[in-house]
Amino acid sequence: MPFFDLLLLDAIALTADPARPQIRGSAIGIRDGRITWLDAQPPAQYTATRTLRLPGHFVTPGFVNVHTHSILTMVRGVAADLGFAPSYTPGIPKGTRVNPSQARALARLGALEALLFGSTVIGDNFVHADVGTDAMVELGMRLCPSWRIHDVDFARVAHGDWHHEAAIGRKTLDAGLALHARWQDHPRVRVNLAAHAVDTCSDGFLREVAAASSAHGLTVSTHLGQSQVEVDRVRERSGRTSTEVLADVGLLNERLMGGHCIYVTEADAQKMAAAGAHAVHIPKCNATSGRLAPTPMLQRAGVNMALATDTQHGDMVELMRWALVTARVQEGRVDDSWQPHHVFHMATMGGAKALGMAGEIGSLEVGKAADLVVFDANRPHLRPHVNPLGNLVHTGQGRDVRMVVVAGDILVEDGLPTRVDMDAVCAEAEAATRELWGDEGKRYWERVQG
Ligand SMILES: [Zn+2]
Structure with missing residues (x-):
């Protein structure tokens, strides 16, 4: 007789599995961290440690948010209005000034926000990846962390000076590989190498990163075609x-x-598709800075696309909507090429594929890890349930998430984290941010008030 640790009954399952995309009145059985039953009915006989009846709820795979910088919650509400990525922007606190205890507080805030909104894995990269990973792993979610790897002197970049130094490259790449060595046996942590961008890494240094990636089988995350500055600098x-x-x-x-792929040519996209490289679409960040990636062109070229929230707030549900409507604005029409299932795929399987984890996560399928999200779809904005996926993409919000499960463990229940104190996480991040802004915060206020 089948035994389940957790059995979810009566919800509408949106599986992200094209073979069976939707199951109404579903039965999802979980044992030892894996989905062991997925059907329209439970088995005729079974026992379960815990059974939840979820009529009117949607269950989706956990969202795969492949490109975040949790620590940059410190520039929330400010950097988005200054016109450029925080690392290049003068006048705001830089990651290099964050001390380990501040990094820990800020990383927990960014990761918790993403988890509460249904991201079961984040690909987070920045300075202080060591203490940041320690802090984020407490939440129980999957992590693909990485150090920000570069050989440029970032202190000089904000002033327009791209100075590359081998010692900086060596230090950051060694830190990235040390992070991998430290976490390689952890079941929920898979370290990536985050070569910051082509303009901030010299050709020779990028070759070293390539060698390390192939030697250890590590995914490489980078900012690609993020800015005109990058394009001009690399061209020059x-x-x-x-x-x-x-x-x-x-x-x-x-x-x-x-990451971003705003400034990629059609020839670039063809090369990416042929090589099997992945584009990370970050529509909200890009649109906030007045730009958009050419996703219709990338799609036609056959490039796999993932979605990510980057430095914007961590709501992958809202992000699917941004990805869908901005592509339609670019195309100037509504047709079969951009429908809710396309952006749902990007937020789930597209991301899993980009991280090299498609066999393990990204869809609800028997045998895969039990990473899933339960939405309360009984609220007025998600009724009636004619096309549940259409409802989720067009009117859903991260705040509709009631439960988040990773490898069978309930990490969010009734919309609150089970392993950390949400109020304490917020208070610690607030205090760290105030320390970091210091006098710059006062100057910022004077400027915007004046
Ligand atoms: Zn980024």
């Missing part, structure tokens, strides 16, 4: 596009995730 340095540089140094392959 090498006469090539960033994608061409990545191909030349041996990084353009199925282990590469290119």
